[in-house]
Structures are given as structure tokens and as C-alpha cells.
Amino acid sequence: AQSVTQLDSHVSVSEGTPVLLRCNYSSSYSPSLFWYVQHPNKGLQLLLKYTSAATLVKGINGFEAEFKKSETSFHLTKPSAHMSDAAEYFCVVSIGGSQGNLIFGKGTKLSVKP
């Protein structure tokens, strides 16, 4: 069965320092993986996705993630945090095949201190 685990429920960084949000997945198939961001009282916006092409995926707003099959990980990083990055981030795995239902992690809340 497919599942996704976000290892931290809350991460706090200072503005200008690196961001690391950790995600591990479990999938019987070769997975599709996504990171979504949700700003307060807003809907979800796609940051980036992995669909079996390049293992290092670049997304919007300077975020990137690396797919590591041996570690079953898909961690999200950004070299330098900005105040506007404060939000909740969801790691998502797609079941696979023709039915592409999404399995969401429980989310990581990112706080950015000035």
C-alpha cells in the first residue's frame, strides 16, 4: 500500500537560512511524488512534481526536491528562506496506474523568523 510520512510537523528557520522539509514514501509502484504549499486560509498550490524523469526536481519560488529511491525519500529544500515561505507544506504520493488518487502526508508547518 502507498503511504507518505512527513517527518516533522513543524519546522522553524531564520530568514536567509536553508530550509529542509523531510518526506519518506512507501509505494508498490514507481511513484509520482508532489509537494504542495498551503498559505494560511488558502487553497493548495503545486510547488513541484517528480514523475520518473530527472531525480532532482526544481519548482517554483526557489524550491527543489531530490528523489532518492534507495532511501525512499523526497525531501524539499530551499537555500535561503524568505518570510513569504511561511506556510504549510504537503508531501503527496500518487497511487499509480490509470487511477491517480493522491495520498497526502499530514503536513509540515514552516515558520520563518526575521
Add this chain to the structure above:
Amino acid sequence: NAGVTQTPKFQVLKTGQSMTLQCAQDMNHNSMYWYRQDPGMGLRLIYYSASEGTTDKGEVPNGYNVSRLNKREFSLRLESAAPSQTSVYFCASRVRDSAYNEQFFGPGTRLTVL
């Protein structure tokens, strides 16, 4: 392009009342989805419609019904609301029901059942 729109944005119901949440997309997507978001739980799939004329249950369908009115519109109905249905509801759409395609989300409906 408005993307995915949802109405209403906020709603307060009393236990036992009924209501319908509306969702529409203008991206000519085939697949549409309803999720609920509860604190610390991520998003959980209620129902989905892989294409016009079809609907299927997701992870948490009890207490809900859906209608895929046409390709653009997918509504969610609560026949007899319960306090356990207090949540934020998101509608999403996808070009087709495939693992490789991301979903696009609406802004959400915040529902409180007293």
C-alpha cells in the same frame, strides 16, 4: 481563467441540516475530486469523478453524496450534517485521472456544524 471555484466560502449549519457545496472548473479537466482537511490529518479523499458521468468513493465517503452535473461542475451534498463533518472542504480537478498529472485546488469551503 478562474481555475477551480467553490461556493460558499464559509457556512455554519446546525446538526441535521442539509447543504450542497458547489465546485466548478474552467480548465476542461476530465477528473474532479472532493477532499476534507482536518488539523494534523492532511487531506483525505471523500469522492472523485474520473470522468463525466462517473463517481467513486474515496477514503471517507460516509455521510456525503456527490453529483457530477456536467464536465465543469461537481457538487458535494451533506444530507444530515453532523458535528464530525466540521472541516475545510477542497475541490480539485485534474486533466485526466492519471498518476502523472497534478491536481489543481479550489480555495476551500470552511464548514462548521453546531
